[in-house]
Amino acid sequence: MKKKLTLLVFGVLALYTTHAQFVIFDVSRFNTNVNQPESIVHLDVEKDGDADFVVAFSKDKRVVLYRKNNAENKYSVVPMYSALDGAADLTKGDFNNDGFEDIIASGTFSGNHRIVFLENNKTGGFRQFEEVVKSTSNAFIGLEAVDLDQDEDLDFISVEFSTVSSPGDLIFWQNDGNASFTQNVLSSNSVDARQTITLDYDKDGDLDIVSAEGLGKKLALYTNNGSQTFTKKTLIADLNICNSMATHDFNNDQKPDFLVSEYVGDMVKLYVSNASNTYDLVVINAAVDAPGDVEIIDFQNDGRMDILIASYFENAIKMYTNAGNDAQGLPQFNNNGFYPLTNAISLTVGDFNQDNKQDYAAVGLGYTGFVTFHNETVIVSVDDLSYNDWDVNLYPSLVSHKLTIQTQSDRAIDQITIFNLSGQTIYHQQVADITTTIDCSTFTPGSYFARVTDMAGKTKTIRFVKVD
Missing domain, CATH: 2.60.40.1930 (Macroglobulin (MG2) domain)
Known part of the structure; x- marks a missing residue:
């Protein structure tokens, strides 16, 4: 069942000489009556120009496709897989080089940890799953689709829930081009990692990996030495259970900055790189209760990146708009309100309706469905x-x-x-x-x-x- 809300204004009126800007979202809730949605991604499953959504429901063990029906704000429910215990994480990409996006999903149920590949059937659905791996040890999470070996076949990376005394693995799943994956353990010293971001950190042409280690309380940098060997070092220390991160160059110094959420520390912080090759701290929110996903997105289409936070115990999606850099070159942000969503946990960002504005969608463990936010931000003349x-x-x-x-x-x-x-x-x-x-x-x-x-x-x- 769909419930559509009237236009929702999160933001402030920004006055730039003769113009005013409204940050406005058209919000729709889709109650699917499936329990505990834990992860959401968007994709164009049919290549028809419409954004579709895949949601992993942990309690009901399901992975479900919600396929957009032409221009209408309605979705067809397409079951993908109904026996993935603890369905928790998703990543997307064209893993078999056929021009259509596929899905890889992981389940984190104790004693039955699995990763499955769900192939796009090119007709608006997915074929029967193929099991990539099954394990009784640590749970696979933090799935990231990336061509790590740069051979033009899309691979993926996973990390594992673990403890300080018994670290988990950082794993590179190498694709042979036909969506058959070989497991390569890059590190067995990944302390309770939650997410990875792959980028060329040292600008040597090889892709490096930044990992958010929860109980490790840090961002760890794995520098690619070539031939898929990596050297680990601490990039940012003293984090309090980092649960999610995102990256962007906020100060235009050609170096990545990192937005992180501290699930136990109840903070969201931005670490901005400086000339000393260290990081200056910008606190986005010092009292957000159990932040989940964070995303960096240009809501206002003004070239300045804004911030989204999923707050689990505050039952809300929070938005912060970029107010520009201060005298020290550090970005400043305005708190532009929130949207209520019970146990908000996962976000996906993209231009869903091809209007050159960034939209987003979200799920919360306490809501049996998903919510879309279509960006209708407008700039109008203050004069007439x-x-x-x-x-x-x-x-x-x-x-x-x-x-x-x-x-x-x-x-x-x-x-x-x-x-x-x-x-x-x-x-x-x-x-x-x-x-x-x-x-x-x-x-x-x-x-x-x-x-x-x-x-x-x-x-x-x-x-x-x-x-x-």
């Missing part, structure tokens, strides 16, 4: 706030009680949304008429913006002032 010649009249412009909005007879109003100067939605109304009257008597005095949408989805935004 108009992008088209649609004749919309708003009066009076200085309003104390009743505000009337009227349009021409051939273009009826579908809906009206009113924002305050903090970018918050304070009023929303479905209209389906050429005129409507809004009671503004309870509005706080000040400036507001009315976003008027016609039946064809075209919009015009008009400024007005509430007076006593």
Whole structure:
């Protein structure tokens, strides 16, 4: 069952000379009645231009495809696998070089740890699974699809839950080009790793690996020596159970910076590289309760990367927009609110509807489905706030009680949304008429913006002032 919410404004109104920017998301919840979704990825399973979603449900042991139905905001449920105990992690990619994206999934149920390959059948679904490995020791997690040996066949990496006294393995699963994988242990000293990021850290042409070690309390760098041998060193120490990470060059020094979540430390931090080849700390949130996934994403399409946090015990997705760098060159962020999602844990980011805006989707262990957030951020003129010649009249412009909005007879109003100067939605109304009257008597005095949408989805935004 799908539940669609009205436009959701997370952000602030950013004033840049003559323009204002609204960070707006169209939010849809899809209740699938399957228990404990733990991981989500997006892909275009049919290559039809629509974003589809694959979700791993740990309690119900399922991996399920939700295939988008053309332009409608509806999904067909396509079962992929229904016996993956503790289904917990997913990665995607074209592992058999046929031009279609496949799925690799892991299950973390005690005593029955497995990795399975699910091949795209090119007709909107997946073929029967193929088991990559089964183990009774540590659980495989942190799946990352990457061509580590750079032979043009997509491989993947896994790490393992483990203890300090009995470390786990960092494993390179080498693809022969036909989705047959050979296990190569790169390190047997990976202390409770949770996630990896592969990048050319030292810029020598080989791919290196950064691993987030939970109980190891650090980011570990595995430098590629060539021929798939690696040297491990501590990159960032003194982390309190790092659960997730993401990377981007925030200060444009051609070196990676690292965003990390501390699940036990209840913090999200950004480590920004400096000229001394160390890291300066920017605290994004010092009191986020059990952060899960973190993602770096350009919500505002302004070239400055913003931040998403899944907060498990706060039951929320939190968003922080980039406010630019300070005098020391360190990025600063504005807390732009949250969206409620029970036991939020996993995020996936991408342009889902091909409008050149970054969208995202999320799951939480306490919600039996998934949530999509389609980016409808707009930039409007502060002067007349108009992008088209649609004749919309708003009066009076200085309003104390009743505000009337009227349009021409051939273009009826579908809906009206009113924002305050903090970018918050304070009023929303479905209209389906050429005129409507809004009671503004309870509005706080000040400036507001009315976003008027016609039946064809075209919009015009008009400024007005509430007076006593």
